[in-house]
Amino acid sequence: xxxxxxxxxxxxxxxxxxxxxxxxxxxxxxxxxxxxxxxxxxxxxxxxxxxxxxxxxxxxxxxxxxxxxxxxxxxxxxxxxxxxxxxxxxxxxxxxxxxxxxxxxxxxxxxxxxxxx
Numbered sequence: 001x002x003x004x005x006x007x008x009x010x011x012x013x014x015x016x017x018x019x020x021x022x023x024x025x026x027x028x029x030x031x032x033x034x035x036x037x038x039x040x041x042x043x044x045x046x047x048x049x050x051x052x053x054x055x056x057x058x059x060x061x062x063x064x065x066x067x068x069x070x071x072x073x074x075x076x077x078x079x080x081x082x083x084x085x086x087x088x089x090x091x092x093x094x095x096x097x098x099x100x101x102x103x104x105x106x107x108x109x110x111x112x113x114x115x116x117x
Contacts, residue, residue: 006022014051016042017070017101030106037061038070038105046098049107050074070095070104 015106017040025032039112045086050072059082061069066082071079073094082092 013031013041013069013101014039014053016040017048017095020098021101021105026101028106032105033068033107035048035065035067035068036070036105037064037068040070040075040095042098042100046094048072048097048101050062054078058082058090058092059086062089067091068093068104070101072096 018038020030020042021038024030037057037060039051039054041051043049054071054075055078058069067089068091070093073096075095079087079092079094082090093100093104095104
């Protein structure tokens with residue numbers, strides 16, 4: 001599934017890795033960890049591309065009780081804008097590829113009997 005850059009330049013397709021994670025979860029019966037927030041554009045080659053609004057997105061994750069935020073590696077410098085009180089409650093991981101996102105976001109063990117019910 002391809003979401004071309006058809007958005008207004010300031011808005012960008014920053015839900016790309018989230019959509020890819022949801023579809024992977026559906027296809028593999030692996031649950032997405034409930035305490036993970038993520039944002040990032042995804043290329044057709046599976047690279048995670050930078051997004052805007054890192055500070056606001058991390059504050060929103062904090063307010064909603066998330067414990068881990070997955071961000072594009074190319075946004076590492078933007079982390080300095082995140083308030084220190086927010087960073088105290090969040091683990092921030094920077095990723096370059098969709099494989100790294102899946103490793104962080106999807107639960108490892110699946111009770112397939114439960115999924116089949």
